[in-house]
Amino acid sequence: MASTNDPFQFQEFEEAGNLLEADRNATTITIEDDITLPEKQRQAAGFLSDRDEEDILASDDKTEVKERIIGSVLPWPGKNFIHLYLRRNPDLYGPFWICTTLVFAIAISGNISNFLVHLGKPNYKYTPEFQKVTIAATAIFSYAWFVPLALWGFLLWRNNKIMNLVSYSFMEIVCVYGYSLSIYIPAVVLWILPFEWLRWCTIVVALCLSGSVLVMTFWPAVREDHPKVIIGIMSAIVVLNVLLAVGCKTYFFSKPEKELQVDNPVAAEITKAPSTT
Amino acid sequence: MATGAEEEANRPFAGLSDVSISEDIPVEGDISVPVGPSARRGGDDEFSTLDEPVKETVLRDLRAVGKKFVHVLYPKRSSALLRDWDLWGPLLLCVTLALLLQGGAADSDYQGGPQFAEVFVIVWFGSIIITLNSKLLGGTISFFQSLCVLGYCILPLTAAMAVCRIVLVAGSGAVSFAVRLAVVTASFGWSTFASTAFLADSQPANRKALVVYPVFLFYFVIGWMVLTFSPSQ
Numbered sequence: 084m085a086s087t088n089d090p091f092q093f094q095e096f097e098e099a100g101n102l103l104e105a106d107r108n109a110t111t112i113t114i115e116d117d118i119t120l121p122e123k124q125r126q127a128a129g130f131l132s133d134r135d136e137e138d139i140l141a142s143d144d145k146t147e148v149k150e151r152i153i154g155s156v157l158p159w160p161g162k163n164f165i166h167l168y169l170r171r172n173p174d175l176y177g178p179f180w181i182c183t184t185l186v187f188a189i190a191i192s193g194n195i196s197n198f199l200v201h202l203g204k205p206n207y208k209y210t211p212e213f214q215k216v217t218i219a220a221t222a223i224f225s226y227a228w229f230v231p232l233a234l235w236g237f238l239l240w241r242n243n244k245i246m247n248l249v250s251y252s253f254m255e256i257v258c259v260y261g262y263s264l265s266i267y268i269p270a271v272v273l274w275i276l277p278f279e280w281l282r283w284c285t286i287v288v289a290l291c292l293s294g295s296v297l298v299m300t301f302w303p304a305v306r307e308d309h310p311k312v313i314i315g316i317m318s319a320i321v322v323l324n325v326l327l328a329v330g331c332k333t334y335f336f337s338k339p340e341k342e343l344q345v346d347n348p349v350a351a352e353i354t355k356a357p358s359t360t
Numbered sequence: 361m362a363t364g365a366e367e368e369a370n371r372p373f374a375g376l377s378d379v380s381i382s383e384d385i386p387v388e389g390d391i392s393v394p395v396g397p398s399a400r401r402g403g404d405d406e407f408s409t410l411d412e413p414v415k416e417t418v419l420r421d422l423r424a425v426g427k428k429f430v431h432v433l434y435p436k437r438s439s440a441l442l443r444d445w446d447l448w449g450p451l452l453l454c455v456t457l458a459l460l461l462q463g464g465a466a467d468s469d470y471q472g473g474p475q476f477a478e479v480f481v482i483v484w485f486g487s488i489i490i491t492l493n494s495k496l497l498g499g500t501i502s503f504f505q506s507l508c509v510l511g512y513c514i515l516p517l518t519a520a521m522a523v524c525r526i527v528l529v530a531g532s533g534a535v536s537f538a539v540r541l542a543v544v545t546a547s548f549g550w551s552t553f554a555s556t557a558f559l560a561d562s563q564p565a566n567r568k569a570l571v572v573y574p575v576f577l578f579y580f581v582i583g584w585m586v587l588t589f590s591p592s593q
Contacts, residue, residue: 187577213478
């Protein structure tokens, strides 16, 4: 009775898979609520119960988290972390626990390395230096939350001026930054050994890996922009990463040749201030 | 007579106005409030614990706490720890641990051990965050039950702290460090094992590791605080 031109005729949407192949941002509706579908597709279909809402924040299992960590440690040109691993499904578990682990890893490794450096000196008294945990926590969590906030705001502003096909949500940016810090955990543990050349080697390797994950993730989001903006954004991302790594190394790990004195707190504050933005 | 009864039954809420318990429908049950033997011994009103001596109240709570300590020391999958959760035990253990961690490296203007407040913050905020984490991952355990379990499982580490302080009185060389390391490692393993015996059961299978890791980190940090305690000399 109703013709196909009737605007009130209920329209069937295309299959979700076909639309998503063409354009990742397409709105898709799947009518059946098949509980055998994996969690992610149920979210995309819009069938969310209370339990699913919780799952958005922690909607992953062991293999997904492991895959994401491995993906953040082994960047590959052309593989965008957000598109490949997050697939519109960012989680808060990975970033939060990686940051927490990194905070305690830095504090504990710094303490152990200080102890090893000053071992055998007659008037050295071991202190647990527990206050450094607070400082490490402030630095790492500011980097992992305020820098993504600034980046997201900036990208939003640029998106208003230049239409971009690729845009990232705030959660996805936080997720990328969180996972990109995961390479620093083994690096920080390696810094316990009091060899300067080893520390610089590991810091360079970690910076390359972590920086390239970030650069390759944000390249598609800015590549249609003005060249100056592209250079500005990319160098800001890299420079902040470098500042965090070098600042942590300088402040928490004392050089082996120095005598027993307090790490110069003034220089450390100047080094660390830009990284907390 | 029968049709009249049927009409009655067909009307909504029919028959409720003249409900009466007839003799041939036996009503049985027990409406007594369960109270412990102490209240009855006091000879007071059996249904209210308000009039019992304070000693009895305190002892009852202490007995509950002690029973849970025993459950932690021999972690079987019993539900007693979960059913009657209480937070007295965790508070007691946290205060004891924080007090035992004081008095070390007493240059105390900087770079010392954890302050009393820092221990408190780490234990309680750590427990809260782990509880939120396991709830967001779909756990079936309730908030306070999880806090209760995590708090009670600090017992082995508090005992290790007491042992460490005793060992440090004897000496603080390499041997004492080795002994302390062994004790702290054993109690850290014990704590983690005891708490995951309760917590991991409430998770779906593919997320057990995601819940166990933060617990591992939590007790590792507390174990680190215990191990690195160095007394002032």
